[in-house]
Amino acid sequence: MESCRPALPITSPAVLPDSLCQHTPKCPSAESPDREAAKVIAAHAVQGWSLLCNAVLLFEDTGEVLPDGQIVAPHRPTDTPAFTA
Numbered sequence: 199m200e201s202c203r204p205a206l207p208i209t210s211p212a213v214l215p216d217s218l219c220q221h222t223p224k225c226p227s228a229e230s231p232d233r234e235a236a237k238v239i240a241a242h243a244v245q246g247w248s249l250l251c252n253a254v255l256l257f258e259d260t261g262e263v264l265p266d267g268q269i270v271a272p273h274r275p276t277d278t279p280a281f282t283a
């Protein structure tokens with residue numbers, strides 16, 4: 199008897215790539231501690247936020263919203279102790 203074999207899933211070109219980043223070198227990912235170093239792809243200065251290449255929303259008070267909806271509280275440089283040499 200001939201068994202019915204499930205069709206292999208076809209990888210659709212519509213699926214998002216691992217990263218939409220086309221910069222060189224690549225922007226840090228949203229999971230990276232370096233994420234604020236990603237390029238700004240949409241700046242809305244009037245509204246006080248920028249969209250970074252890694253899909254992080256960066257607010258002018260240094261708060262962030264990550265692509266997975268996680269909210270990062272503002273972390274102004276003045277809040278962190280200065281490094282002394």
Ligand SMILES: [Zn+2]
Nearest residue numbers: 219221225251
């Ligand atoms: Zn990029």
